[in-house]
Amino acid sequence: MRTRLSILTWPEPKGGPHRAICHYCDTVHVADPIAEGSRANCVLCGATLFQNRPASLVRVTSFSLTALLLMIVVHTAPFVDMDAAGLRTELTLPGAARALIDEGTPLVGLGVALFTIITPLILAGGLVYVCAPLIFGRLAPGAMFVTRWMSRSEPWNMIEVFLLGVLVSLLKLGKVADLHFGIGFWAFAGLMVCMAAAVAAIDKRELWDRLEVAKGQ
Numbered sequence: 001m002r003t004r005l006s007i008l009t010w011p012e013p014k015g016g017p018h019r020a021i022c023h024y025c026d027t028v029h030v031a032d033p034i035a036e037g038s039r040a041n042c043v044l045c046g047a048t049l050f051q052n053r054p055a056s057l058v059r060v061t062s063f064s065l066t067a068l069l070l071m072i073v074v075h076t077a078p079f080v081d082m083d084a085a086g087l088r089t090e091l092t093l094p095g096a097a098r099a100l101i102d103e104g105t106p107l108v109g110l111g112v113a114l115f116t117i118i119t120p121l122i123l124a125g126g127l128v129y130v131c132a133p134l135i136f137g138r139l140a141p142g143a144m145f146v147t148r149w150m151s152r153s154e155p156w157n158m159i160e161v162f163l164l165g166v167l168v169s170l171l172k173l174g175k176v177a178d179l180h181f182g183i184g185f186w187a188f189a190g191l192m193v194c195m196a197a198a199v200a201a202i203d204k205r206e207l208w209d210r211l212e213v214a215k216g217q
């Protein structure tokens, strides 16, 4: 079997030996490069220190690009189609946020806009901006700054929470109105999967190491 030596591990920044600290028991380890598809575990408690995920940069870029394309569909196509007592209403995601702001619950509306529209956009856009040039070993201008902001925005990406909330309320609404899921809803479900896959495709340690190496070139 031919071994793809060139992509077995990611380049490490100069100035080693590199160390990794276990987040659970604070044990310090010497972090040697590991083969693609494997993980380094803590010798004391067995927790994962870092992973070398297969084809990480290509996967992050493709899942984030797909997420960005799906966002266009989510924001333009109807989310749900509602038929109640002969009245037909179509709702889009930005329309729902705007309606909440106009109807007297501006905080909830702003929250929906921030956590389901703005944060996923920062995260997916940032991942494409940083990771696509890294495939060719290049550093995008301000990539370090963007990566720091992506890490900060990651916990605020709440599209799964929103989808669950929508499903629960639609199940209840279904008793009084005739409901149909629109293309926007299915695109949103796809967006949730793509965002999770994009974030999970690369280890943070790998991303920072690659950024440092590209910066040094």
Ligand SMILES: [Zn+2]
Residues within 6 Å of the ligand: 022, 023, 024, 025, 026, 027, 042, 043, 044, 045, 046, 047
């Ligand atoms: Zn440990």
